[in-house]
Amino acid sequence: MDLIEVVKKRHSVRHFSQKSVATSDIKEIIKLAQLAPSWVNSQPWKVYAATGKTLEQIKADYEQKDHLNEKSHPDFPVMHRDDWNNRTQANMKQWRHEIVHHFADFDEAHHIMSDASEHLNYAPVILFLTMPKDSSLWSVFDMGSFGQTIMLAAKDKGLDTIPNYNSVRFPEVLRKQLDIPEDETIVVGISLGYAEDIKINTYQSKREPLEDVLKISK
Template sequence: MEFKETVKSRHSVRHFSKKNVSTTDIEEIIKLAQLAPSWVNSQPWKVYAATGKALEQIKTDYETKDRNSEKSHPDFPVMHRDDWNNRTQANMKQWRHEIVHHFTDFDEAHHIMSDASNHLNYAPAILFLTMPKDSSLWSVFDMGSFGQTIMLAAKDKGLDTIPNYNSVRFPEVLRRYLDIPEDETIVVGISIGYAEAAKINTYRSKREPIENVLKIRK
């Protein structure tokens, strides 16, 4: 796939089909992603791929915690949306407005989005990215570069992805089933698979005009 087309066609898929992702594909994607830049070649990343029974156990435990109204507690602290700066809040509000408009009404949008979120997007595989707890803050940039390269490499293979907070809400569950040690921070989960033919997957979020993002001085 042409690089520009790969970047433009990547988008967040929120409902995956039941088709499995091969171990070979996962290995090849991660091997390619390892070429991402990292500060002084520190390569802080590790990947724990949850598939099959392990992923089903994780989903079951998450559903139990949700039914019991257990408060989420990811390794990275979460900031309330009202505390974000005005510029990013405006983008989030526009995103929510677009999603509601994409469906029939607010109730339909809320039901579909919540169902996908509560079932971890029905993903057949989730890649959990971690880094050492005693890392430099600059390692977060490395993790972002690594994660984006994973998603582009996946798209190049015809696979879809979504990086999501919802899959890392209960770190103790992930540590139990994936043997993630306590000295590693669970950064994000990237759901990966093949997109289901569902209306939720036809939505494409918009991006800010280039003049609002890029400032060039000569």
């Protein structure tokens, strides 16, 4: 694909098929993502790819914690949606409205979204991105650049992704199963695979009008 096509076709997939992802594809995607920019070439990123039995165990451990109603505690603090600024809250509310409208039934939409979330989107691969705990705040920008490059590189190979908070809710599970050291912050999980042929995957969120985002001063 050319760049414009890749950018336009990448969107968050919420339910993956069980088709396996080649290890060689994972390696090529991460190698390309390493070309992303970073502050003074710090390259703060590391990637822990969970697949197969390891990922099955992570999902099982998460399901058990959910069953026990254990409160989520990711390495990055989470702000309640009601505390976000008005502009971003409006976008989130519009997103929820669009999803319900996409299904034409709130209960159906809620059931499908909740099921996907509880099963970590049924992904065959999750890439967990970390950075050193003693990093500059600028490293968060670097991690975003790295993560976006991963998702674009994946799309170029015909693979789908979704970056998500849900997969990093219980860092102690990930540290145990993936041998992630305590001095690394678990930033985000990127689910990777091939989209299941299911209605939820046909939804694509809208973006604000360009004039509301871009200001050009002359």
